[in-house]
Amino acid sequence: MFEKSTWIRLPRNVVVGHGVLDQTLDAVDELHLAGRPLVVSSPTPHAVAGERVVDQFEDAGYDPAEVVIDEASFDAVQRVIAHAEDVDAGFMLGVGGGKAIDITKMAADDLGLGFVSVPTAASHDGIVSGRGSVPEGDTRHSVAAEPPLAVVADTEVLAEAPWRLTTAGCADIISNYTAVRDWELAHRLKNVPYSEYAGALSQMTAEMLVDSASSIKKGLEESSWIVVKALVSSGVAMSIADSSRPASGAEHLFSHQLDRIAPDPGLHGHQVGVGAIMTEYLHSGPKGRWRDVRDALGAIGAPTTADELGIDDETVVEALTTAHEIRDRYTVLGDGMSEEAAIEAATVTGVV
Numbered sequence: 001m002f003e004k005s006t007w008i009r010l011p012r013n014v015v016v017g018h019g020v021l022d023q024t025l026d027a028v029d030e031l032h033l034a035g036r037p038l039v040v041s042s043p044t045p046h047a048v049a050g051e052r053v054v055d056q057f058e059d060a061g062y063d064p065a066e067v068v069i070d071e072a073s074f075d076a077v078q079r080v081i082a083h084a085e086d087v088d089a090g091f092m093l094g095v096g097g098g099k100a101i102d103i104t105k106m107a108a109d110d111l112g113l114g115f116v117s118v119p120t121a122a123s124h125d126g127i128v129s130g131r132g133s134v135p136e137g138d139t140r141h142s143v144a145a146e147p148p149l150a151v152v153a154d155t156e157v158l159a160e161a162p163w164r165l166t167t168a169g170c171a172d173i174i175s176n177y178t179a180v181r182d183w184e185l186a187h188r189l190k191n192v193p194y195s196e197y198a199g200a201l202s203q204m205t206a207e208m209l210v211d212s213a214s215s216i217k218k219g220l221e222e223s224s225w226i227v228v229k230a231l232v233s234s235g236v237a238m239s240i241a242d243s244s245r246p247a248s249g250a251e252h253l254f255s256h257q258l259d260r261i262a263p264d265p266g267l268h269g270h271q272v273g274v275g276a277i278m279t280e281y282l283h284s285g286p287k288g289r290w291r292d293v294r295d296a297l298g299a300i301g302a303p304t305t306a307d308e309l310g311i312d313d314e315t316v317v318e319a320l321t322t323a324h325e326i327r328d329r330y331t332v333l334g335d336g337m338s339e340e341a342a343i344e345a346a347t348v349t350g351v352v
């Protein structure tokens with residue numbers, strides 16, 4: 001007898017391709033949303049795409065409101081909520097990288113409004129997922145939120161974004177390998193609920209991205225296509241699991257800890273990628289597949305060492321030995337690594 005019901009929340013319209021920014025209005029009209037749109041963006045994405053979105057709604061007779069935020073914080077979420085109430089917004093559009101999209105996601109969630117994600121950078125899978133992450137205090141990991149009702153990902157815009165954001169998106173996907181391994185381990189050792197469908201989808205997404213590595217090149221718009229489709233697929237895996245487990249294991253704990261302790265943290269995807277090299281080593285040992293993870297990252301031009309991340313060796317070791325404290329999520333780090341073991345893992349894999 002099954003006692004539990006499952007809700008899988010997914011975006012309804014996912015529009016990906018060259019020039020599709022101009023179809024944002026169509027993607028929204030299809031959703032039968034009512035009221036005034038509020039376009040939320042950060043400065044560069046506003047200039048790159050936000051203004052065009054506002055113009056589309058204006059030309060179609062809507063009365064769009066707009067707000068530009070410049071930092072990812074709970075204050076910014078509160079400001080957007082207040083603005084949405086002031087202008088009596090009926091729905092919201094987040095235009096930007098992870099910052100603008102997550103602020104919109106959290107504000108829309110709080111107000112019970114629908115929102116549409118218009119990514120201008122393919123920097124991580126939060127741009128399509130039902131997980132919201134706004135740094136606050138010691139908390140860096142995502143929490144459950146409503147997923148976007150639609151995603152409009154214009155590959156022309158994404159291809160114009162700084163290349164390192166795209167390689168970060170790739171690395172976030174490559175880290176699905178170790179995330180799934182951690183999830184399986186937690187299932188076996190701690191009876192954590194595991195979804196075969198979500199695990200298989202997440203792993204396949206990483207495999208398909210790695211298989212396409214030769215087409216992921218700076219200046220090639222096709223790269224944005226490949227990466228954004230993988231990010232959508234990873235977001236769907238998280239929706240099926242109703243958790244970030246399929247895409248977030250110990251490598252993410254390592255990155256969240258770096259965000260807390262590193263003087264100048266790097267991009268999310270780059271940090272989880274370097275973390276994945278070491279946690280793959282912890283899973284499979286010196287002869288294991290950590291070289292494959294490192295080579296896959298190297299092939300798309302993502303960092304594979306502490307140096308390339310711009311952090312020092314001590315910070316890597318500190319993050320590795322304390323990452324298990326980040327949240328209640330069992331991984332290969334168990335109850336914590338000793339300093340000697342952390343140095344060994346980071347050294348053998350060439351991270352430090």
Ligand SMILES: NC(=O)C1=CN([C@@H]2O[C@H](COP(=O)(O)OP(=O)(O)OC[C@H]3O[C@@H](n4cnc5c(N)ncnc54)[C@H](O)[C@@H]3O)[C@@H](O)[C@H]2O)C=CC1
Binds near residue numbers: 072268
């Ligand atoms: N919900 C989730 O699961 C996750 C959420 N996050 C959150 O996402 C945020 C980080 O996301 P990012 O996308 O890395 O940062 P971001 O939104 O700050 O964008 C990074 C930079 O790229 C610029 N940019 C974006 N699109 C551009 C374009 N087309 N052309 C030129 N410049 C462009 C932005 O102006 C910004 O300076 C953090 O707030 C983090 O907490 C991070 C990981 C997962």
Ligand SMILES: O=C(CO)COP(=O)(O)O
Binds near residue numbers: 131172244
């Ligand atoms: O970044 C994510 C998946 O790629 C979300 O994971 P967290 O729940 O660890 O923030």
Ligand SMILES: [Zn+2]
Binds near residue numbers: 124272
């Ligand atoms: Zn991630």
